[in-house]
Amino acid sequence: MLGFRKTIGASAAFAVMLGVFTVPLHAQDRALPYWASLRYDEVRMRVGPSEEYPIEWVYKRKGLPVKVVRVREGWRLVEDPEGTRGWIARSQLDPARAVLVTGSGLADIRGDASTSAGLRWRAKPGVVGRLLGCKPRWCEVDIAGRKGWIARERLWGAENLPGDE
Numbered sequence: 001m002l003g004f005r006k007t008i009g010a011s012a013a014f015a016v017m018l019g020v021f022t023v024p025l026h027a028q029d030r031a032l033p034y035w036a037s038l039r040y041d042e043v044r045m046r047v048g049p050s051e052e053y054p055i056e057w058v059y060k061r062k063g064l065p066v067k068v069v070r071v072r073e074g075w076r077l078v079e080d081p082e083g084t085r086g087w088i089a090r091s092q093l094d095p096a097r098a099v100l101v102t103g104s105g106l107a108d109i110r111g112d113a114s115t116s117a118g119l120r121w122r123a124k125p126g127v128v129g130r131l132l133g134c135k136p137r138w139c140e141v142d143i144a145g146r147k148g149w150i151a152r153e154r155l156w157g158a159e160n161l162p163g164d165e
Contacts, residue, residue, distance in 0.1 A: 032071065034163025036078070037098035038064045038088075045086035049075035056086045063128045065098040065157030081156045097131035097164070099141060099157040101150070109148035113138035120148040134158055 038059055045057040049072040059080075066088070070077035075087045081100050101107050106122035113135050123129075129143035138149045139158045152158050 030163040032163050033067050033069045033161050035097050035157055035161060036066055036068050036076070036093040036095055037157075038062055038066065039092050039094040043088060043092045045078070045080075045084075045088050047086060049073065049077070049087045051089075053087065057084065061128065063094075063098045063130070065100055065128070066093070067157075067161070068093070068163070097157065099129055099131045099139065099155040101125050101127040101129075101154055102156050103154050107150055107154040109141070109143070109146075109150050111148060113140070113149045117149065121146065123150070131155075131158060134160075 038061060041060060041062045043059045044055045045059065046053040047056050057080075064080070066078040066080055068076045068078050069085070072087075074090045076090055076093060077085060078088050078093075079085045081102070101123045102125055104125065106124060107127075109120045109123055110117040111120055112118075123143060127143060129141040132140040132142055132147065134140070134152060137152055139152050139155055140147065140149050141155075
């Protein structure tokens with residue numbers, strides 16, 4: 001009788017352990033890497049995947065695009081536009097795609113996906129906007145409520161990644 005209880009106990013313990021190890025894999029339903037953006041005006045990046053780890057950076061840029069390169073339970077290892085990597089809690093990330101204007105000089109925002117399309121305005125490097133969609137050489141963006149097309153080569157966050165939908 002006692003041996004039977006031990007077997008049930010051991011089986012239950014094994015099932016619990018199995019569940020612990022499979023939950024993060026099951027919860028990860030996207031291929032890696034994929035794009036996300038910062039959900040809040042202030043987001044903390046840590047050196048490890050827990051609040052026990054020290055804060056490495058404090059971002060003060062809601063909507064900044066980041067590349068998610070690894071998942072560990074409720075934490076995401078992300079890479080920022082400058083190549084810095086660290087851990088951010090999943091709750092601090094927005095799955096909505098965003099982009100960052102890069103390069104030198106002003107970037108033309110046009111009315112359509114063509115250099116011959118009318119110029120709507122220009123954006124400085126460092127401007128953040130929502131990514132609405134892309135064609136091979138152009139991406140449609142929404143920057144502070146204004147929509148237009150920008151050359152894809154001027155954006156960080158527009159690259160197609162395996163985990164993007």
